Amino acid sequence: MPMDIDKIWVFRIVPIQNLEYILRDGLYCKNAGKKDKGFVTIGSKEIITQRDTRIVKCYPETVVNDYVPFYFSVRTPMLYNIVTGHGVPASPQKDIIYLCCKLSELAIEDFQWCFTDGNAAKKISKFSNNIKHLEHLDWRSINTTDFRDENADGDEDRVRKKHAEFLVKDHVPVDYINGIAVLNQTIKEQVEAILKDLDLNIDIKIKTEYYFL
Numbered sequence: 001m002p003m004d005i006d007k008i009w010v011f012r013i014v015p016i017q018n019l020e021y022i023l024r025d026g027l028y029c030k031n032a033g034k035k036d037k038g039f040v041t042i043g044s045k046e047i048i049t050q051r052d053t054r055i056v057k058c059y060p061e062t063v064v065n066d067y068v069p070f071y072f073s074v075r076t077p078m079l080y081n082i083v084t085g086h087g088v089p090a091s092p093q094k095d096i097i098y099l100c101c102k103l104s105e106l107a108i109e110d111f112q113w114c115f116t117d118g119n120a121a122k123k124i125s126k127f128s129n130n131i132k133h134l135e136h137l138d139w140r141s142i143n144t145t146d147f148r149d150e151n152a153d154g155d156e157d158r159v160r161k162k163h164a165e166f167l168v169k170d171h172v173p174v175d176y177i178n179g180i181a182v183l184n185q186t187i188k189e190q191v192e193a194i195l196k197d198l199d200l201n202i203d204i205k206i207k208t209e210y211y212f213l
Helices: 016-025 043-055 075-084 131-136 137-144 160-163 185-197
Strands: 009-014 068-070 095-102 113-116 165-169 178-180 204-205
Touching: 009 016, 016 095, 016 185, 043 160, 075 095, 137 160, 137 178, 185 204
Parallel strands: 178 204
Antiparallel strands: 009 068, 009 095, 068 165, 095 178, 113 165
16 A cells, blocks of 8 residues: 655754754755854764765765755654763753755655655665655564564664655755654743744644653
8 A cells, every 4th residue: 555645744853052053044954054053963073974974875966964854753763862862972861953845845856856765874875855654664574663683583783774765855944844842841932932033833742752761
């Protein structure tokens, strides 16, 4: 049965410290070189560097860092590493927020887009710009919220597959951010204040299930 892309959301996790800057200009790819002086970088520097040279196989004249990346999943191993400081600089979980977008609004002719079946930095990950190929993603791995070894069922590749990505070339305007998910009421109020200052109306929801509690 074909997948209903109207029901699929994609997510980008960002530090709340970057939110005002993002909501002023939208989301830019790393290679656009547009960063505020106070911009906070999260994630593995090694993986970010790998993405500088990883070719996007369906657009071979480009690399992964030419794209704004989103996950199909929440509560990812990447978030766990950020929260615990495992291999990356640690950040308080409350300071990480989700920018939520509708796949159907990004997978359009206005954008150059594609998706992967796993972490885009990994050589074995496959790329596609055919929306029908979404069916080939491992949605079991994407949707799991518990990726511990005892739940692997012999699949040692599940962490890579959970990090399947949707990629949009260059820039995603603010208008395409449909929602913001946060950990608690305090952060929700901080986000509300930023939105008010910028005269923006974006739905904010407390989504504790997106976090490690």
